[in-house]
Amino acid sequence: GWNVYSAPKFSVEPKKWCFPIAGCVVYRGYFSKKEALEFARKMDERDFDVFIGAFNAYSTLGWYNDPVLRSHLRLNPIRLAGLIIHELAHQKFYVSGDSRFNEGFAVTVERAGVLRWLKSAGGDDHIVQASKMWDKEDLIVAKILKARTQLRNIYLRELDSKSLAQKKNSIFQDLKSDLCGGNCSGINLPNTNGEEFELNNAYLVPIDTYYSLVPVFQSILDSLGGSLPQFFEKVEELGELPFEERQREIESLQKRIKDNH
Incomplete structure (x- = not known):
């Protein structure tokens, strides 16, 4: 399936949609790529930045038996185990309307669960492989989130649209150069499945949400x-x-982590 993420041209704050059970989320999900593209086009016409990210699985939060699809079996064992554990984590705990909390929790459980599974299977080589994969992922994510912070600070300044557009373009060009030497085509960045895409405010949404x-x-x-x-x-x-109150607790923990580094 495909998730469509949107954000205003000069904001890193995502557009949200609200649904029963799931609450408010930062994407619109589609099983048809044609429908996802059509919705993305409509958001683009409304002057939003848009990013379409493919998803391999979803959770019905325990309401139904979620399927393991044939396409899942093409994933490498580490990715497949992570995918299953991630979706099961959503069944274990889910806060309606707080995507960042839910996904941060699920990614953490995913990694911890994969390590436990690999250790129980005696897969030392796979443990090293998984650790290297996550280290690389975290390095890329850190660069993207740093750019997001820079953009957020710029968007908060009272500048005219032309100045904002120039500064926005400059930051994304620097990020593209840092991530992939200026040409990200075919590079498997987080949430892209190696597909071609545009670095924009909307792409920052799933990175911020998940990581x-x-x-x-x-x-x-x-x-x-x-x-x-x-x-x-x-x-x-x-x-x-x-x-x-939850945000205050999280910010306190973030400050403690920063101080310890």
């Missing part, structure tokens, strides 16, 4: 000695807080 809180959740898991049952309890406590 920005992973260090927070990982620090919680590490502080509990890697105990997943205790981790789930702590995450549930955070998830039950009102949104603003």
Whole structure:
């Protein structure tokens, strides 16, 4: 399937859509690429930046038995295990209307679960492979999130549209050069499946949503000695807080991580 992400031309804050059960999310999902492209075109006409990201799986949050598709079996074992664990994590815990919290939690559980599975299978070589894959992913994500912060700060300044457009273009050109030498065609960046795309505000949305809180959740898991049952309890406590209070707790943890580095 395909998720369509949108953000205003001069904002890194995503457009959101609200649904029963899932709450408000930062994408519109489609099983038809034609429908995804049509919706993306309409958002583009409304002067939004748009990014279409393919997804391999989805979770019905325990309402139905979610399928393992034939296409999943073409993934390498580490990716396939991660995909299954990630979607099961959403069944374990989900906060309606807080995509960053849900995805940061699921990515953290995905990685922890894959490591446990590989250790139980005695796959030392695969553990090294997985660790290298995540290290590379984290390095790329850090560069993208740094650019997002730069853009957010620029968009908050009271500049005219021409100046904003110039600064926006400059930051994305620098990011493209940093990520892939200026030509990202065919480069398998996060959430792209190697497909051609445009670096814009909308592409930043899934990167921020999936990865920005992973260090927070990982620090919680590490502080509990890697105990997943205790981790789930702590995450549930955070998830039950009102949104603003939860954000304050997360920001406090982020500050602690930054201070320790």
